Amino acid sequence: MKISKTDFLIFRECAHNAWVKLHRPEVYRAQPLSEFDQSLLEAGNAVDVLARDLFSGGMLMARGDAAATAALVADRTPVLYQPVFETDQYTTACDILVWDAASERYDLFEVKASTSDSDNRARDEAYTYDLAFQSPVLEANGVPIGRHILVRLDSAYVRDADLDIHALFHFEDRSQAVAALRDVIAHEMDTAHDLLSRATPLPAPCNCMTKGRSAHCTTFAHTNPNVPAYSVHDITRIGASKKKLAELIDRGILDIRDVPDDIELSETQLNQVRAARTGRVSIDEDAIADHLGALAYPLAFLDYETFPAAIPRFPGYGPFHHIPFQYSLDVIRAPGAGVEHFEFLHTAATCPDMALLDALRRDMPATGSVITWNQTFERGINDKLAARNPSAASFLAGVNARVVDLMDVFSDQAYVHPGFRGRTSIKAILPVLVPELSYTTLAIQEGATATVRWNEIATGAVSEAEARRIAADLLAYCALDTRAMVEIWRVLEGEVGRWRIRRWG
Ligand code: SF4
Structure with missing residues (x-):
């Protein structure tokens, strides 16, 4: 061999x-x-x-x-x-x-x-x-x-x-x-x-038995068929506390629902384990009310799609700088108002910066909260856009100053659901809270696919007809990202509303 x-x-x-x-x-x-x-x-x-x-x-x-x-x-x-x-x-x-x-x-x-x-x-x-x-x-x-x-x-x-x-x-x-x-x-x-060169497999369990799920390769389930799909490896940040995971494994505890009370876990980890064990939802309405109370109308739900080009494609770009080729923006101007949807998609082989900025200036409300999911990303894109386009720097700084992260409600554990399985991505939260909205029916279902498909259009790798199809798929995908945020926000609003009625009648 x-x-x-x-x-x-x-x-x-x-x-x-x-x-x-x-x-x-x-x-x-x-x-x-x-x-x-x-x-x-x-x-x-x-x-x-x-x-x-x-x-x-x-x-x-x-x-x-x-x-x-x-x-x-x-x-x-x-x-x-x-x-x-x-x-x-x-x-x-x-x-x-x-x-x-x-x-x-x-x-x-x-x-x-x-x-x-x-x-x-x-x-x-x-x-x-x-x-x-x-x-x-x-x-x-x-x-x-x-x-x-x-x-x-x-x-x-x-x-x-x-x-x-x-x-x-x-x-x-x-x-x-x-x-x-x-x-x-x-x-x-x-x-x-x-x-x-040996014909016989190396003995299981493999070393990742004492590592968190994110460290596992695709063969983990094959090598360790006794480990349930939702296991102690899925406990939030358990990979950082190897001793705890090793103790669980040593005691033969694999199913997250079997984690005993005497294992020392963080509050976040305990909440996840409790939710898995009891199947019950835990909602801290006070904390959710604080998060939502900090929002100011008009509410603007913003999501970018970008392509990280290893070889800089346009002036002002460095290696792996993200090319922001698309955004979706849903705006609710006042309490009880409907959703106004705005979108931008650049399909030419040229730099999208100026066209995106013109569109965003036109669509983005001048005041109110800009709601994102995982704000580091959208803020970072705005910072890079500003660095490449100094004339837009104050506009983008104004947008960033208004950014609020809806994901914080879940990472702060104001809302814990067994179905989240300790995750806070929008793809994990949406199917649990808003099952009628789904990515699974879309041709593009995740961001990595969106970048690959967009690149096919921008580099002329597909026919015009295919490019039109991909563009429609991209618009549908990005629109769902902001729609998902709107509907999750509505679920949270509903929880707070019911809680207020319960409390004050
Ligand atoms: S999960 Fe994969 S990478 Fe980890 S020890 Fe097992 S075989 Fe190796």
Whole structure:
């Protein structure tokens, strides 16, 4: 069996998962890639391809063509894209190899679609291991290697009229870090090959048994069929308190409804457990009244859709800056008034900033509360819009000053329902509180799909007829996001109203 670089990197994260990938691909792929993961892959490919322009005139190897690579390396071909190297045990495709005539060695460039200021230490370490894995495989093929260079997107880069790829890409020489790993990597590669070549699965339970649900990979349920769908792993932020989770597991408590009273949990966690155990709803009308009482009419329910382009597409944009291509705005001007719906969708290949700002200035009431769900996102989009368009800065600052987060009612646990399962996303709250409204009937059902579909229109990847269909789907999706907020707000208003009647008659 040949272990690829990807297999090895997955092995370093989780040996169990890597084994399932190689030996039970039908289980590993049981859940297809989400639209979001798919878009990340596409972004990665686009960045890879663009980085080749840094070293133009190279030869692109066909997938898996180690023989052609060997011949070109023997000829000291100056630049190779995706060269493939194999040994009896390992296989790897490099991103770019560049011959350095001065040192008479090939410099190895590994391209990543991430920004240079990322503070994700695990990912940063994985990048060094990524380069370190390639090194012995290339050496075994007789390739003289010079420097090991990590190529990422410079987070400080801001595009002018033209894209400057030399300023966009950031180079970091990791040769020393790779050299320091030489013995470690040899040992780890041997171990990976040994364990992953075994025909019998690594024993369950896997390590994620003592991690929160968000850490689980798609094979968790397969490996741990005894863990119920709603388990102790779903307790809010339980992943941050590993001791508590470990104690529960040690005591054989898996179902969230079986969590005993003597386990020390936070108030938030206890509320979730109580709701699951009793099936009862807990409503703090005082707290909800405080939240709703802070709102001022006209109420404007706002939701943006954006596309995070890895390669800056327009002037003023940097790597992964979000392109705000759509908004939905529902306005209720006074108590008892109906909902006025406004919407904006930019479908051209041009920068949407100015058109969006013109529309928003026209549609957004000058006073009153601007209601969002997870305000950090909408506020952040407004801040970036203001930075790129200083003439709109005071308008956007005014909007941000009026932003209120409806999600706070749920994250503050003023309303706890067993059906929320401890989650506070609008997709978790809506089906419980307003079951007649549903995303499941829409062609686009979540934000990641919206970004992918919009990009298809904006890049001309689909026919005009298909683009019109997608545009209609996008409008329906974003409109439901604001409609959902309106209806959830109405449910909360109703609770407060009934409570007032109960209290004061
Ligand atoms: S759930 Fe966690 S430990 Fe289990 S296979 Fe997946 S990543 Fe590995």
